Amino acid sequence: MPSYLPIIRQIQREGCEFISATLIAQELNLEPIQVRKDLSITGIRGRPKKGYPVNELVSAVEHFLGWSMTRNAIVVGAGNMGSALMGYQEFQLHGLRLIAAFDIDPHKIGKPIHGVAVLAVDMMESRIRGFGVKTAILTVPSSEAQGIAATLISAGIEGIWNFTNVKLKVPDTVSVQNEDLSSGYAMLCVMMQGRE
Amino acid sequence: MPSYLPIIRQIQREGCEFISATLIAQELNLEPIQVRKDLSITGIRGRPKKGYPVNELVSAVEHFLGWSMTRNAIVVGAGNMGSALMGYQEFQLHGLRLIAAFDIDPHKIGKPIHGVAVLAVDMMESRIRGFGVKTAILTVPSSEAQGIAATLISAGIEGIWNFTNVKLKVPDTVSVQNEDLSSGYAMLCVMMQGRE
Structure with missing residues (x-):
């Protein structure tokens, strides 16, 4: 669909x-x-x-x-990819509302990106529970991905849009959509090499 | 693979x-x-x-x-997504080297992003020919996508990594890899709704 x-x-x-x-x-x-x-x-x-x-x-x-309803989500990792997603206008058409981002970098915390508040990752669990948010966008370094995913899930997150290249281990009750840019680039390489 | x-x-x-x-x-x-x-x-x-x-x-x-060799590529559209891709460290592991970005915004032209030069889109055709580059990353607004793709192809581009939501019409000799974030998000929505 x-x-x-x-x-x-x-x-x-x-x-x-x-x-x-x-x-x-x-x-x-x-x-x-x-x-x-x-x-x-x-x-x-x-x-x-x-x-x-x-x-x-x-x-x-x-x-x-479900795009006719608003779905709240958080972004974890306010780096290049996280920032790009916060500025991605089209999400509004799909009812996706980014209500906060979380990062560990003290230089980023407290400075909104494209209008989205950036909070300390220490506050993540309590804010997820407070907001009742079920969806998270994961754009942290690979080494942090599994640990952060575990925290997200224990706080109540049920769907993870995973922009890291880590295949997350999650319970059956949690949905993960992988958006692995390396795989996309690999596909392009294979297509182009097939023609050479 | x-x-x-x-x-x-x-x-x-x-x-x-x-x-x-x-x-x-x-x-x-x-x-x-x-x-x-x-x-x-x-x-x-x-x-x-x-x-x-x-x-x-x-x-x-x-x-x-082909990741053991260097592949040069250009980025067209130095917006949020284009900038994020210019800063995406992992590409270096895959031999992908972004040699220039092109944009129409005079405020962006001349100011490198993550070390990648941002040039005027008017110069795109001559630079593609000059560099002999065959790969382009397309992150322009949807309304511009097909027109820019045509220009890229006539200048010699053979592979397009397409971050727009437009299904590009290209000759059989050109490879296109679509990276449609809306489809990824839609997949996540379907999975989450299936559980509700």
Whole structure:
């Protein structure tokens, strides 16, 4: 489902009113029947010979993803990547609200980044409990990642968006999405080498 | 192949000397026979009952990915994400060298970011040709992405690491690796919602 959204949004930006399951399937190298089945979960129905109304489809998928509600999250690690994510405008479109960042560097603590407060990592556990926040974005050095993840989870975090290259060990009740830039770069290298 | 590297590196950091195909397969939900087949492409052979020597395996995979040589690249768009990538230390481990960044903002041009020169986007084509660089990292606003990609390709770029949410239209001779943060976040939302 998440992979459908960029395609549908692009069609929306291009000003099209309808999009067919066949077109989505082509773009993603899937079978049209699979696309129809997946999209039917959101409750939307396509129109014969026209396809899905694009605006309604975007809303339906976003609702399915929970993006029509606000999700609070914290950022752990206010380095280059953490700062970039705090300034990433598009998150607002997805209902993602970064309510605080945590760091150990005394020079960073107390100075908001892109409007997000940067707090001492010592305060992290109590603030997670206080805010009742369930989602954390992890952008700390690899050596710290597993230890910080354990602290986050014991404080009540249920979903970690992991920008470190560490494969975190977490209980079954915790969701982890890995965003490993090295893997992305490796994919590009393999593709480019395959052509040489 | 790229997905093996984070696992193997983690085992390396943990100080293990050998890693078995079975362990790698378990971590990635693959069949051990597939892992053995894939790794054999790099020329490495496992030892009976011990597995692969970890240090040699890392070197073999990195060599396969071309990370043992330096690859020059440019960054287009010196915003939050572009700046974060210029400061991303780990790229040096992968032989990735960012030789220049390009932006349209006169306040940014001429001020290096994390040691990388920021040049006017008008100079991009001539510099790509001059440097003979083949790889570009694209972190411009979505509305500019397709136009900039066309310019990059006509100047000789053969691989684009695309951090925008635009599905770029490129000739078959050009490789594109999409790094769409919204899709990553969507995956996390789906996982977390599935548990609720």
